[in-house]
Amino acid sequence: MSTATRPPDSSCSENPVGPQATTATAQPVQKSAAAAERQLVLDGFSRSRLSLKTIDWVVLSWMVTMHVGCLAAPFFFDWRAVAVAVGLHWLTCSIGVCLGYHRCLSHGSFRLAAPVRFFTTLCGVLSGEGSPLMWSATHRVHHGRSDQDGDPHSPKHGVFWSHIGWLFLHRSAEHREALYHSYAPDLARDPMLRFFEKTYMLWLVGFAVVMYAIGGWSLLLWGVCARIVIGYHTTWLINSASHIRGYCNYHTSDNSRNLWWAGLLAYGEGWHNNHHAWPRIACYSHRWWELDITWQAIKVLRFLHLATDVDDRIPSADAVPPGGSLRTNR
Ligand SMILES: [Zn+2]
Ligand SMILES: [Zn+2]
Numbered sequence: 001m002s003t004a005t006r007p008p009d010s011s012c013s014e015n016p017v018g019p020q021a022t023t024a025t026a027q028p029v030q031k032s033a034a035a036a037e038r039q040l041v042l043d044g045f046s047r048s049r050l051s052l053k054t055i056d057w058v059v060l061s062w063m064v065t066m067h068v069g070c071l072a073a074p075f076f077f078d079w080r081a082v083a084v085a086v087g088l089h090w091l092t093c094s095i096g097v098c099l100g101y102h103r104c105l106s107h108g109s110f111r112l113a114a115p116v117r118f119f120t121t122l123c124g125v126l127s128g129e130g131s132p133l134m135w136s137a138t139h140r141v142h143h144g145r146s147d148q149d150g151d152p153h154s155p156k157h158g159v160f161w162s163h164i165g166w167l168f169l170h171r172s173a174e175h176r177e178a179l180y181h182s183y184a185p186d187l188a189r190d191p192m193l194r195f196f197e198k199t200y201m202l203w204l205v206g207f208a209v210v211m212y213a214i215g216g217w218s219l220l221l222w223g224v225c226a227r228i229v230i231g232y233h234t235t236w237l238i239n240s241a242s243h244i245r246g247y248c249n250y251h252t253s254d255n256s257r258n259l260w261w262a263g264l265l266a267y268g269e270g271w272h273n274n275h276h277a278w279p280r281i282a283c284y285s286h287r288w289w290e291l292d293i294t295w296q297a298i299k300v301l302r303f304l305h306l307a308t309d310v311d312d313r314i315p316s317a318d319a320v321p322p323g324g325s326l327r328t329n330r
Pocket of ligand 2 (some may be wrong): 102106107143232275279
């Protein structure tokens, strides 16, 4: 799907600029400013910017630390620590990222009761995949520019780039503000999300300290490092592999695919063509064999009246996605 996904009160589409856009005198100026801001955002994600001078050394150091910790984890093997890591992986990746960050915050596929929304967002924070504002705004850019220039992580710029390389590109505070203003103004107004924006690293470091205090090195390496690294790569597979391999249920204007093993590893996110075709629908399983584990959790929350306004439409097999266009290169 080539158009951006947005909740009703936000604006993520590409604004037309020019005399045909409006006849009012003030509006063209505003639209030009908005278009310039949006272009600044897209340029900030450009692969051509990556060089030794533009590497984000904080992100690189964090990634190296987590991966070294993951590689060291087998030397501190403990079944209890592994069990905790498996449980935390589901909690942070499926409940935190897939349900909280992605389907609730980024796409507004349902509403959550306030305490549940706080909890799922906190779980997403503990995944280490970025603050909820950064994750959601960047993801909206992905939907708005999918597999075109400006897409933060398209495999068209290389598999390595789409999987992990794009994360190492340093982006300025000005870029971050423009990103939030252009792509997530609704979320940027949310006090809870602003709170997590300011305290993001404290939660991650604090959680690591608690894990070490409870279970020593084995719980720190398994419950934090290995769990986070495995979560990273399963999530990143959606950006890389699910835009390269797999089958399509729908014609979309990007290269999104349904990839069964990514669907299993990433708690349902691997049915990526379904999602790009119908971004707001909460269930990513559109055929009987497509298992969407995160959707099961959403159904439980709906049964408990903790999730409401759930967009549970399943399109028919011949449905044409809104904004979707037929492609010939698949
Ligand atoms: Zn995608
Ligand atoms: Zn999405």
